[in-house]
Amino acid sequence: MMHLVLTxxxxxxxxGFWGLMTRRDIFRMIISFSLLDTGVHVIMVGIGYVPGxxxxxxxxxxxVEQAVGKVVDPIPSALVLTxxxxxxxxxxxxxxxxxxxxxxxxxxxxxxxxxxKW
Amino acid sequence: MMRRxxxxxxxxxxxxxxxxxATQIGELSGLTGIAxxxxxxxxxxxxxxxxxxxxxxxxxxxxxxxxxxxxxTATTGVTTLLTAKKSKSVTQNEEEKxxxxxxSELLATGAAFLFPLLVLFGIYxxxxxxxxxxxxxxxxxxxxxxxxLLLFSDxxxxxxxxxxxxxxxxSGAAYVAVGLLGLWLAGGFLDPxxxxxxxxxxxxxxxxxxxxxxxxxxxxxxxxxxxxxxxxGCSR
Numbered sequence: 184m185m186h187l188v189l190t191x192x193x194x195x196x197x198x199g200f201w202g203l204m205t206r207r208d209i210f211r212m213i214i215s216f217s218l219l220d221t222g223v224h225v226i227m228v229g230i231g232y233v234p235g236x237x238x239x240x241x242x243x244x245x246x247v248e249q250a251v252g253k254v255v256d257p258i259p260s261a262l263v264l265t266x267x268x269x270x271x272x273x274x275x276x277x278x279x280x281x282x283x284x285x286x287x288x289x290x291x292x293x294x295x296x297x298x299x300k301w
Numbered sequence: 302m303m304r305r306x307x308x309x310x311x312x313x314x315x316x317x318x319x320x321x322x323a324t325q326i327g328e329l330s331g332l333t334g335i336a337x338x339x340x341x342x343x344x345x346x347x348x349x350x351x352x353x354x355x356x357x358x359x360x361x362x363x364x365x366x367x368x369x370x371x372x373x374t375a376t377t378g379v380t381t382l383l384t385a386k387k388s389k390s391v392t393q394n395e396e397e398k399x400x401x402x403x404x405s406e407l408l409a410t411g412a413a414f415l416f417p418l419l420v421l422f423g424i425y426x427x428x429x430x431x432x433x434x435x436x437x438x439x440x441x442x443x444x445x446x447x448x449x450l451l452l453f454s455d456x457x458x459x460x461x462x463x464x465x466x467x468x469x470x471x472s473g474a475a476y477v478a479v480g481l482l483g484l485w486l487a488g489g490f491l492d493p494x495x496x497x498x499x500x501x502x503x504x505x506x507x508x509x510x511x512x513x514x515x516x517x518x519x520x521x522x523x524x525x526x527x528x529x530x531x532x533x534g535c536s537r
Contacts, residue, residue, distance in 0.1 A: 185326075186324075189326065193319050196315075196319065197312060197315065197316055197319070200311075200312060200315050201308070201312055204308045204311060204312070205308055230326065233332060238353075238434065239340060239351075239352035239353060240350055240351045240352065240353070240432075240433065240434065241344055241350045241351075241352070241501075242350065251332060251337055251340050251341055254332075254340055254352070256332055256333065256336045257336060257339055257340070257343075257352040257353045257355075257356050258335070258336055258339070258356055258361075260353045260356075261353050261356035261357045261361060262361075262364075264353065264357060264436070264438060264439075265357065265364065265365060265368040265438065267438075268368070268372060268438045268442070268521065269368055269371050269372065269375075271442075271525075272371065272372045272375035272376065272524075272525075272528070273375055275375060275379050275528045275532070276375045276378045276379055276382075278532070279378070279379045279382040279383050279531075279532065280382060282382075282383065282532075283382050283383070
């Protein structure tokens, strides 16, 4: 089960890298970056999974005393929670760069942006 | 051709580097050391029913502060990038704005119906972040989605930027202030135990954790609303 999750995350990371390297259109590169991002999140959550574990939230069904062994690791969940919001903000920043580039160059293809090429 | 070979080689290298992830990492047989401590002692130490919230807000509170800072920087970047040029092409923008299609009747009615519910739901999520799944970030995003719907339905609507900025600045400053209060009155920076722990599992419990999450929710909500607004401002 966990290997399935890790493999899916790993595949998403690879697809993201592939897209970043082969696509020339900025929007597609941003989409690839989001895929890469999602893959990393899936991997992180997958690593924190404990077989048969439930969400680390105490209520009637989960008493504090017997929680160890019944819950998944809360730390990766906490890290991914913040990483998702960061990913959203970074995607918004990339999109606004794309909008500005399109406004000044009239193109979204990276091949036509030669100023920083070496 | 050359480029394709390089891409294949690079991908193969990355895949090789990540390969142990898919094969060698076994399932955890139990929690790791620090996680065991959080699970065993977290409820007694902080009094929050949601352990993820305890980790986000208190145990790793400094990380969360840094994350809020990243969010703030990204928002500043988006706003700077998208509003810098506005003054030059105001007339052009005005013309384009008049051409923009109105939101449909369905969208307008739906948005008007959903807006209060979404705001309420967002506030509910971040107020109950220490009890149920959710918290400041998720609640803030729900709040921003309410404003997104509203802006979709009426393209001429102007948000009150002063209020947005004030809300953002106030919540950010208050977040740091609560952290410093923890340093002064309790065990350390962002330690929520300077307020009474309350009864476990109730709304008013877990010390300052609900307070911090409310501030984070307001901050995330106003920042994302600002991003949405500035992106809309420059669209055709």
